[in-house]
Amino acid sequence: MTAAGNPAVATSAGRPLAGGRRLSLDWLGAVPFLAYVGLFLLLPSAIVGFGAFFNADSTFTLENFGHLSRSYVVRATIDTTVISAVTALAGAALGALLAYAIVTGSPNGLLRRLVVSASGVLAQFGGVTLAFAFIASIGPAGFVYLFAQAHGLDYYAHGIWLFERSGLGLVYLYFQIPLMVLVFLPALDGIKPQWREATESLGGNTWHYWRHIAGPILFPSFLGAALLLFANAFSAYATAQALINQGQPMLSQQIAGALSSEVGAVEPGFAKAIAIEMIVIVTLVTVLYSLLQRRTSRWL
């Protein structure tokens, strides 16, 4: 008892000495963490944020942003936006169908648990391995293609589109659909069967139910989820880089190109300007997403 008591006495005796400075000493506990994130998170963010406004001689300039009007950056912005929008809408639509198929089954069934955990894994599945998986299946040497070709269906007759934008879009669906399932499932779970029964007892049919009840309630949630999918595709890099090595159609690839540049001069300021363009777009989309989520929570 005394042995255990001694240190406690010592500490409580030490405390009054620290007195008014106790608060400032407590702060020391957070210093290692703050120093670390300061160096490896906040400093890099600041380098991007401020660095975009300076040229190589450290003088203030807006010319980095002026370079954003270069034709290949404009092209990449449009391409990235189109691919992200198409995969977001297609992923949202297909994901919503899959989520509806889950929700109409047993809530604690094996099938539901299986699909939900598989979605959790597949939504995280991306990058190099994902590109390889598609090359190995529907690529020019993949068994799906060889099988289709042997049966008279040569889907690469007009060029190998897998290594172009349309192929990239298809590959993106592989993680967009599971992500949609995860995001949209809670909204579908919030739909009450009583609403359907009420519609029917008032003489409404299936079309009325979807058009006037379930549709309007689910729409903000659907749109919000699609925005999340858009941001997800917009900032992706590894999958595009692993799949497409000729030309750099995605904005993220343009950032990498300006940074290390295998084709021209290294332009760190320019890389930062494109990075800010990307951040601005992704942030806008994310803000819209959270606004829609707030609207959704009124009903679900």
Next chain:
Amino acid sequence: MAVAARSTQRTRWIRLQVFRYVTFAAAAVFFLVPIGAMVEFSTRANNGSRTLEYWRSIFDYPEMIAAIVASLQLAAITSVVMLVLLVPTMVWVRLKLPGLSRIVEFICLLPLTIPAIVLVVGLFPVYIWMGSNFSDSILTLSLAYVVLVLPYCYRALDAGLGAIDVKTLSEAARSLGASWFAVMWRIIVPNISNAILNATLLSVALVLGEFTIANNLLYANLQVELVHLGRANAGVSIAVAVASLLFAFVLLVILAFIGNRPRRVRPELATALAGPLAASQT
């Protein structure tokens, strides 16, 4: 009348079941064929039979072996640094600096909103400076990876700490004479061991799949080397990819078994899940 209603119900039910199973079947084909194809591709022999030649010749590529070793080391270092940095800080903030908790949460979740490729742009000068002043070893990548795994590990550890009464436990231990180190090591850590394992597995999986940062800081980790080798020998490269996928899958299965408590799927989860894609994988 009643019979008619029942038969409408019956048709609707059949239609629904047909829709469900067609959807599930289509999803199964879309999601399983590419993974199966990788296994098929990596065991393909020239004459159409099966062989493990590609798998065996993984060891003939010293760069690949070096990259695998480097990625495993990175995963280990990242997990340790993350835990040493995050666990004491989160406990300390809960006990002594509750005013700081919002700021710590904000900082920890910040990497979710910054695409990895953007982070690379800011890290580039930092790594150039570190390379000329300290070390340009590939293992320095783990310093950046800690930031990358921060949001996921924060959530995992926060859930663990939220489930126990940190304040009462540590006050009890302190009043019985335990040092702060003993509180941390013998009281907090055993109580949140599940959360710690959870956070560790997540960071291992993320680090093994990381491509964006390593590729642009010009370090050859596993994923970067996969792309390199894929251009020379696709079969071997895909064999390694399958192996790493299996490894990650095992980790995630363990994770699923640990998380046996029912989880709420809420919109916040969406951001958590969107993160790995934006942050590292895609």
